[in-house]
Amino acid sequence: MATWTITKIEAENRFNVVTSGGITIPLGNQTVWNNTGSWVDGPTGSTRPNVFLNTMPTATGFYKINVHGTAPFSAIWRGKSYVVAGHVGGRLALISPLVPVPATGNAVAVNGLYLMAPDFKTRQVVIPFRYGGDFSWQLWLWNGKEYIASMAPSTTTRLELCWARATAPTGPVTAPSPTVRTRVDMTPGYPILLWRLFAPNPSELPAAASQDVAFYIHRAVVNVIWNASLTTPRYDTSRGMAYYGVSGYGGGFKLKEWFDTLYPRCNCYDLAGISQLALSMLMDANGAELTDSHWVFQSPNGFINPGPLIRWVASGGDNLRCNTPFWESAGTAPYVPPTASNRTSFGNHAWVEVTRSGVTTVVDATHALQAPTPTPPAGTQTRQDYITATLDPARPRGNAQAKTTANPSGSCSLNPSTSLQRIGVYNPWGRPAPLSAMIPEELAKEIETLVEKGKVPDAAKPEFNRVDVQDATLRSAVSKNLAAAGTTTSVFETSSHTTYAFRHGSDTATVTIDAFEDFEGPMHALVSLLASIQIHPLSAVVHTDGPRLGAYSFRTATSAFWIRGNLFIHAQYFSSEPEPKLELEVDISALAADIDAQLASREAAPHLPTGIKPDWASLPDVVHIGKELRVAVDTDRFASMTSFSDNIEVLVPRGPPDEEGRFVFYARAAGKAKATIAGAAKGSLQPLHTSFDITVAVEHPGTTSVEAVEAPPGDLPPMVPDLPSQE
Numbered sequence: 001m002a003t004w005t006i007t008k009i010e011a012e013n014r015f016n017v018v019t020s021g022g023i024t025i026p027l028g029n030q031t032v033w034n035n036t037g038s039w040v041d042g043p044t045g046s047t048r049p050n051v052f053l054n055t056m057p058t059a060t061g062f063y064k065i066n067v068h069g070t071a072p073f074s075a076i077w078r079g080k081s082y083v084v085a086g087h088v089g090g091r092l093a094l095i096s097p098l099v100p101v102p103a104t105g106n107a108v109a110v111n112g113l114y115l116m117a118p119d120f121k122t123r124q125v126v127i128p129f130r131y132g133g134d135f136s137w138q139l140w141l142w143n144g145k146e147y148i149a150s151m152a153p154s155t156t157t158r159l160e161l162c163w164a165r166a167t168a169p170t171g172p173v174t175a176p177s178p179t180v181r182t183r184v185d186m187t188p189g190y191p192i193l194l195w196r197l198f199a200p201n202p203s204e205l206p207a208a209a210s211q212d213v214a215f216y217i218h219r220a221v222v223n224v225i226w227n228a229s230l231t232t233p234r235y236d237t238s239r240g241m242a243y244y245g246v247s248g249y250g251g252g253f254k255l256k257e258w259f260d261t262l263y264p265r266c267n268c269y270d271l272a273g274i275s276q277l278a279l280s281m282l283m284d285a286n287g288a289e290l291t292d293s294h295w296v297f298q299s300p301n302g303f304i305n306p307g308p309l310i311r312w313v314a315s316g317g318d319n320l321r322c323n324t325p326f327w328e329s330a331g332t333a334p335y336v337p338p339t340a341s342n343r344t345s346f347g348n349h350a351w352v353e354v355t356r357s358g359v360t361t362v363v364d365a366t367h368a369l370q371a372p373t374p375t376p377p378a379g380t381q382t383r384q385d386y387i388t389a390t391l392d393p394a395r396p397r398g399n400a401q402a403k404t405t406a407n408p409s410g411s412c413s414l415n416p417s418t419s420l421q422r423i424g425v426y427n428p429w430g431r432p433a434p435l436s437a438m439i440p441e442e443l444a445k446e447i448e449t450l451v452e453k454g455k456v457p458d459a460a461k462p463e464f465n466r467v468d469v470q471d472a473t474l475r476s477a478v479s480k481n482l483a484a485a486g487t488t489t490s491v492f493e494t495s496s497h498t499t500y501a502f503r504h505g506s507d508t509a510t511v512t513i514d515a516f517e518d519f520e521g522p523m524h525a526l527v528s529l530l531a532s533i534q535i536h537p538l539s540a541v542v543h544t545d546g547p548r549l550g551a552y553s554f555r556t557a558t559s560a561f562w563i564r565g566n567l568f569i570h571a572q573y574f575s576s577e578p579e580p581k582l583e584l585e586v587d588i589s590a591l592a593a594d595i596d597a598q599l600a601s602r603e604a605a606p607h608l609p610t611g612i613k614p615d616w617a618s619l620p621d622v623v624h625i626g627k628e629l630r631v632a633v634d635t636d637r638f639a640s641m642t643s644f645s646d647n648i649e650v651l652v653p654r655g656p657p658d659e660e661g662r663f664v665f666y667a668r669a670a671g672k673a674k675a676t677i678a679g680a681a682k683g684s685l686q687p688l689h690t691s692f693d694i695t696v697a698v699e700h701p702g703t704t705s706v707e708a709v710e711a712p713p714g715d716l717p718p719m720v721p722d723l724p725s726q727e
Contacts, residue, residue: 002071002072002074002151002152003151003152003153003154004069004070004071004072004108004139004151004152004153004154005035005069005070005071005153005154005155006033006035006067006068006069006108006137006153006154006155006157007034007035007068007069007070008031008033008034008035008067008068008069009031009032009033009034009065009066009067009068009157009159010029010030010031010032010064010065010066010068011029011030011032011050011052011063011064011065011066011161012028012029012030012050012052012063012064012065013025013026013027013028013029013030013050013051013052014027014051014052014053014164015027015051015053015164015167015168015189015190016167016168016188016189016190016648016652017049017050017051017162017189017190017191017192018188018189018190018191018192018655019041019047019048019049019192020041020042020045020192020193020256020259021041021047021656022642022655022656023654023655023656024188024189024652024653024654024655025048025049025050025189026189026652026666026668027652027668028626028666028668029064030048030050031048032046032048032049032050032159033046033048033157033158033159035155039157039158039159040158041160042196043133044132044133044160044196045132045160045192045196046132046158046159046160048160049160049161049162049192049195050159050160050161050162051162051163051164051190051195052161052162052163052164053163053164053165054125054128054129054163054164054165055120056120056124056125056126056165057120057124058120060114060120060121061114061115061118061119061120062112062113062114062115063112063113063114063115064111064112065094065112065113065161066109066110066111066112067084067096067108067109067110067113067137068107068108068109068110069107069108070106070107070108071106071108071139071151072106072151073101073102073106076148076149077101077141077149078101078103079101079103080100080101080141080142080143080148081098081099081100081101081141081142081143082098082099082101082108082139082140082141082142083095083096083097083098083099083139083140083142084096084099084108084110084113084137084138084139084140085137085138085139085140086113086135086136086137087135087136087137087138088131088132088133088134088135088136088159089133089201089203091117091202091203092116092117093115093116093117093131093135093202094113094114094115094116094135095113095114095116096110096112096113096114097112097114098142101141108139117202117203118202118205123205123208123209124209125163125202125205125209125212126165126209126212126213126284126290127199127200127212127213127215127216127281127282128162128163128164128165128195128198128199128216128281128282129162129163129199129200129201129202129205130160130161130162130163130195130196130199130200130201131159131160131161131162131201131202132159132160132161132196132201133158133159134156134157134158135156135157135158135159136153136156137153137157138150138151138152138153139151139153160192160195162190162192162195162199164190164281164283165283165284165285166283166284166285166286166287167287168186168187168189168190169183169184169185169186169280169283169287169289170183170185170186170187170648171183171184171185171187172422173185173421173422173426173433174420174421174422175415175416175420175421175422176420177420178416178420181288181289181292181415181416182415182416182420182421182422182423182424183280183289184276184277184280184424184425184426184427184428185426185427186280186427186428187427187648188644188645188648188652188653188655189648189652191255191428191429193255193256193259194255194277194278194281194428195281196259197220197224197259197278198216198219198220198224198278198281199281200215200216200219204219213282213290213291213356214356214379216282217279217291217354217363217378217379218378218379220275220278220279221275221278221363221365221376221377221378221379222365222375222376222378224278225271225274225275225278225310225365226310226365226368226375226376227311228308228311228313228314228373228374229314230311230314231311231314231315231578232261232264232265232311233258233261233263233264233265233266233270233311234264234265234266234309234310234311234312234578235265235266235267235268235309235310235311235312235325235366235367236265236266236267237309237312237325237326237327237328237329237334238265238326238328238329238541238557238558239326239329239533239534239535239541239556239557239558240267240325240326240329240533240534240535240541241265241267241532241533241534242266242267242269242270242273242532242533242534243257243262243263243265243266243267243270243532244257244258244263244266244270244273244274244430245257245273245430246269246270246272246273246425246532247269247439247528247531247532248269248297248299248348248350248439248440248443248531248532248534249295249297249413249423249424249439249440249531250269250272250273250276250295250422250423250424250425250426250433251273251425251426251432251433251528252425252426252427252428252429252430252431252432252433253270253273253274253277253425253426253427253428253430254429254430255274255277255428255429255430256429256430256488256490257430257499258270258274262499262501262510263510263572263574264508264574264576265574266310267366267532267534268346268349268350268351268364268366268534269350269532269534271310271350271364271365271366272295272350272351272352272364272424273425274365275351275352275363275364275365276293276295276352276424276425277425277428279291279293279352279354279363280293280425290356291354291355291356291379292354292355293352293353293354293363293424294352294353294354294355294360294414294415294423294424295350295351295352295414295415295423295424295425296350296351296352296353296362296383296412296413296414297348297349297350297412297413297414297423297440298348298349298350298351298398298411298412298413299347299348299349299398299411299413299440299442300345300346300347300348300396300397300398300411301345301346301347301348301349301391301397301398301411302345302346302387302391302392302395302396302397302398303323303324303338303343303345303346303391303392303395303397304322304323304325304345304346304367304390304391304392305323305369305370305389305390305391305392306321306322306323306335306369306370307320307321307322307323307367307368307369307370307371307374308320308321308322308367308368308370308374309322309325309366309367310365310366310367310376312334312578313374315578317334318333318334318335319334319578320370320374321334321335321370322334322335322367323335323336323338323343323392324336324340324342324343324344324345325344325345325346325367326344326535327344329344329535329540329541330342330343330344338392338394338395339394344535345395346534347534347535347536348440348534348536349366349534351363351364351366351377351386352364352424353383353414354379356379359382360382360383361377361379361380361381361382361383361386362377362379362381362382362383362386363377363378363379364376364377364386367390369389369390377390383400383412384400387399387400398411398412399411399412400412402414402417402418403417403418404417404418413440421434429490430490430497431492432492432495432524432525432528435524435527435528439527439531440531443531443536446536446537446538447527447530447531447538450530450538450539450542450544450554451523451526451527451530451552453544454544454552454553454554455551455552456548456549456550456551456552456553457548459550459551460551460600462519462551462564462565462566463565464565464566464684464686465515465564465565465566465567465599465684465685465686466604466605466608466683466684466686467598467599467602467603467604467605467683467684468602468605468683468684469498469513469515469567469599469683469684469685470487470498470500470639470683470685471605471683472595472598472599472602473500473511473513473595474500475598476591476594476595476598477500477502477509477511477591479594480586480587480590480591480594481504481586482502482503482504482509482586482591483502483503483504484500484501484502485501485502485503485508486500486501487499487500487501489639489640489680489685490640491640491641491642491678491679491680491687492678492687493644493676493678493687493689494516494517494518494521494687494689495514495515495516495517495521495687496514496515496639496640496680496685496686496687497512497513497514498512498513498514498515498639498680498685499511499512500512500513504573504585504586505576505585506576507573507574507575507576507585507586508573508574508576509571509572509573509574509586509588509591510570510571510572510574511569511570511571511572511591511595512569512570513567513568513569513570513685514567514568514569515566515567515680515684515685515686515687516566516567516568516687517566517686517687517688518566519565519566521566521568522563522564522565522566522567522568523552523563525568526552526561526563526568529561529570530542541556541557542554542555542556543555543556546560546589546592547560547589547590547592547593547596549562549564549592549593549596550562550563550564550565550567550569550596551563551564551565555588555589555592558572558573558574558575558584558588559571559572559573559588560588560589560591560592561592562592562596564596564599564600566686567599567685569592569595569596571588571591571592571595572588573586573588604684605682605683605684607637608637608681608683608684608686609637609638609679609681609682609688610688611688611690612633612641612677612678612679612688612689612690613633613634613690614631614632614633614663614677614690614692615631615632615633618630618631618632619631619692621695622695622696622697623651623665623667623694623695623696623697624667624696624697624698624699625667625668625669625670625696625697625698625699626667626668626699627667627699628664628665628666628667629651629664629665629666629667629675629694630658630662630663630664630665631662631663631664631665631675631677632661632662633657633661633662633663633677634661635657635661635679636682637681637682638679638680638681638682639679639680639681639682639683639685640656640679640680641656641657641663641677641678641679641680642655642656642677642678642679643655643656643663643664643665643675643676643677643678644675644676644678645665645673645674645675645676646673646674646676647671647672647673647674648668649668649669649671650667650668650669650670650671650672650673650694650696651665651666651667651668651673651675651694651696652665652666652668653665653666653675654666663677665694667694667696668696669696670696670697670698671695671696672693672694672695672696673693673694673696674691674692674693674694675691675692675693675694676689676690676691677689677690677691
């Protein structure tokens with residue numbers, strides 16, 4: 001059989017989307033595949049994902065996906081027509097209109113494709129969906145209504161195509177009134193990792209659109225987050241600690257770290273965080289959440305009825321009837337007699353609620369009741385029914401009432417009843433949230449007391465770190481027989497977050513270093529960490545009797561954390577065994593002491609940058625819509641750099657520098673924006689940033705920021721339903 005060659009595929013991206021590497025793909029026409037680039041990102045992902053507008057309720061899904069290539073058209077093909085059909089996973093997904101075979105030459109040029117599955121004629125789709133993987137493209141020859149022949153493709157093409165009903169939410173995180181809902185802020189665009197986790201392939205969709213939302217919630221909570229076949233991240237039964245950036249009232253969720261399972265443990269705050277992010281993808285055409293998801297923080301909670309905690313199902317035994325969630329900390333089995341004095345409870349708890357057809361129900365992937373197939377609450381129980389079913393009625397437990405000014409005895413804090421400032425996930429990037437919003441009132445004094453106990457007497461006056469942190473950390477780890485397993489650095493406007501991962505056999509150790517541009521930031525990070533621990537009193541698991549490091553110093557059984565100058569440092573050790581070890585194979589306190597000693601005694605790293613200096617001479621006064629602003633910066637002296645914009649409607653930042661070390665900003669609408677370039681200095685990790693104002697204007701009157709999608713050229717080709725074999 002003759003073969004044909006695809007050289008390039010273009011698609012119109014309708015919504016900003018952020019790749020797994022942090023690069024923002026702006027709206028507009030994009031090359032999503034060619035025969036020279038590297039496009040594979042994970043099992044089914046692409047380095048150039050694309051998000052289309054779900055055009056329902058129109059009858060036909062027609063999208064600006066242009067396919068270019070060459071085919072050895074023989075004489076019998078001339079004067080006839082062809083279609084290009086794209087299959088993925090053995091399923092016909094996309095098909096072109098009829099295209100005339102050129103009278104001469106071998107060019108294949110398809111402008112626009114129909115979405116074949118789901119077929120909007122018979123099945124509207126109200127939830128996000130996604131195709132990802134290696135597409136195979138058949139070229140079919142037609143003479144009128146008669147199928148004549150076909151050509152096979154010479155190669156597959158890796159594509160990641162997503163469909164959304166509205167742009168990614170951008171807040172607000174503080175509501176002006178109780179009638180306005182707070183929202184997660186995904187600026188600058190959709191994280192593609194959310195699509196990979198939660199957007200189903202169309203082959204998974206239920207029979208009717210009326211079932212879509214319930215299907216999506218169940219799939220997200222039970223199949224993806226709970227997923228009883230996995231063992232990590234499993235509930236932290238030793239400290240009840242959150243590892244992914246959130247506390248009892250929410251915060252900046254570290255989606256990338258969750259996707260990569262950087263930490264093998266989690267708690268209910270983490271689970272509420274990833275659940276709310278999944279639910280935030282459910283929107284109508286106006287961008288309003290379909291389920292109006294709310295984060296609920298209950299204090300007190302209570303003693304759980306028997307059943308497994310998340311990712312402990314595979315461990316079997318008493319884990320399947322766990323009724324004491326912090327059994328590792330208490331030194332017991334996962335099940336104890338109901339009246340045992342050493343039975344532990346959830347002093348507080350967090351979950352998410354959704355509202356559909358006027359009924360509000362609970363979503364909570366933390367714990368499931370004992371059953372042949374344990375299944376966590378996934379939107380089928382009201383708050384009161386959930387509390388009644390989940391918590392032991394013979395022991396004290398919290399009530400189902402909202403905590404308000406008029407009802408301070410209510411156990412449940414949530415928006416807007418308790419506060420107009422967001423309680424829930426602020427962003428999916430791990431960006432720190434305002435400390436005032438993150439600490440439940442009842443925890444503030446306990447944290448304040450513990451922080452004071454952790455203060456190191458006669459600590460040196462704080463100074464900005466100028467020591468090579470990476471070298472000090474790696475040398476200390478190697479001295480403890482830890483093998484380096486990777487380093488990641490995230491940069492924000494006023495801070496940087498670096499994680500060093502290590503392996504010791506099958507065990508894992510991490511050292512995270514948050515560097516700030518001031519001395520208040522480390523205290524913010526310390527308080528946020530203490531607020532992320534679910535066990536209370538905190539003094540039961542957080543101690544101040546370890547090595548006295550820096551200015552404030554603390555330890556737990558498996559970690560040490562401290563403040564030195566503008567740094568907050570957190571060293572942790574994770575056993576790969578589900579059962580606790582009597583003694584860790586690596587002394588984490590000794591590792592922490594070694595790192596701190598090097599930071600205290602070493603000389604400053606050479607050639608540290610003192611600022612970010614763009615090539616100001618190359619910056620224009622005005623950038624025209626549709627153009628790109630490229631800013632040259634010396635990136636060699638930075639561990640990591642990225643870019644931001646305070647108005648993504650006007651100016652979209654690419655994020656990290658391009659292959660030539662330049663920062664790219666995409667001009668998308670007339671207006672003004674402040675562009676920021678930020679970096680973490682190589683060695684010291686000191687955060688630095690610079691900002692500049694940009695004006696975006698229309699170059700030619702009448703132009704638009706997004707190219708219009710061509711109107712569909714009539715109905716589908718006449719071969720439907722007489723399609724040729726999809727072999």
